[in-house]
Amino acid sequence: MDLVQFEKWVFREFNINLSAYKSNQLHRRILSLMSRVGVDKVDDYVTLLKKDKAQREKFLDFITINVTEFFRNPEIFEELSKKIKQELLSSSRPLKIWSAACSIGAEPYSIAMILDQCSPRVNHKIIATDIDSNILQRAKKGEYVQTEIKNVKKNLLDKYFIKSNDKYVIKDKIKNMVSFKKHDLILQNYDKNFDLIVCRNVVIYFKPDIKDAIYKKFSESLKKGGLLFVGATESIYNYKDFGFEKSSTFIYKKI
Template identity: 70%
Template sequence: MDLLEFEKWALREFGIDLSAYKSNQLHRRIQSLMSRVGANTVDEYVKMLKSDIKQREKFVDFITINVTEFFRNPDIFQELSKILKKELSQNRRPLKVWSAACSTGAEPYSLAMTLNEIAPGLNHKILATDLDKNILEKAKKGEYGETEIKNIKNDYLDKYFSKIDDKYVVDKKLRNMITFKKHDLIIEGYESGFDLIVCRNVVIYFKPEIKDSIYSKFSKSLKQGGFLFVGATESIYNYKEFGFDKSSTFIYKKI
């Protein structure tokens, strides 16, 4: 079996469409992982994945790129906060938000804190999705170590977290704002009616046609006047094709 055949096998076995990823980057990542776990050939690695649940979890985690942090790129997050504050000052109502590819939950919890600061008392709803169900279980718990909370201001830590042993645990009020759900951006349908979609540092790994498809579906999922917030390396140069206007460097408004 070669790596192209492995992609087809992974789609059948895991439901992950690896053909959507940039081939060179993807194949380097798979070969790097194979080397780490001591598999000399693709066939050896497939045998390992079939028989060892821990290796299966490691593969899904590695491929789905679970890298995140609270208030990632704080300056850009502050820009989002200003835009949302302006919108909510004009029309004070609960917002429906989607944190796509949410990883361990730092992003949806950051959004929950932001919304609660801007417009407390409103019943904001955040859908947080990811491909990796194990990562989602960690996200649901809302427990983080010292290094994971480094971007959170002290007053937010005091207000929204409890220190239990060596963990910082997210307040129940924030957790109640968020629904965590398994979802594949490439092969599954999208909900609609969102005021804000946040999808950062994910589509950079996909082929151009897959990126365009995702941005088009995001646009359809947003209400008119809704916002799309992307990663600091993901400017959308053809944003007008998807019905967006540019509100800020990495924030786009559906017109």
């Protein structure tokens, strides 16, 4: 079995479409993971994944790129906070927000804290999704280590977290603002009428045609005037093709 056949096996076994990822980056990641567990043949790695649940979970976690933290790129989050206040909170109606590929929950909880600061008495709806069931379970727990909360300002840390041994546990007030569910950006339909979609540092790993399909669906899922917030390493060069204008460096507005 070669790596292309391995991609097909992963799709059959886990319903994850690895063919959507950029091949060179993906294959490097797979070979690196095989090397870490002392396997040099793809067939042997498949055998290992079939029989070893812990290795399967490691593979799924590694391949779905769960690297995140609260307020990642703080200066960009400051800009988003301003846009939310100026453009989305102009009335007292609740906002509908989607945090796509949310990983451990740091980004939707960051958004929840911003909203609680700006409009604490409004019942905003934040939907957070990811393809990885294990990581969603962790997100629901809301327990974090120091490196994951390093960008949280002290006043927010004191207000929204409880320190328990070496963990920081997010309080129920913020936890209850977010609902988590499993979702595949490539294979599944998208919900509609969002005021804000947050999807950062994920789409960059996909091939251009898959990227474009996702951006098109994001646009269709946003209300007119809604915002798309992307990562600090990504730019949508053809944003006009999807009905966006640039609202800020990493924020796009549906027109």
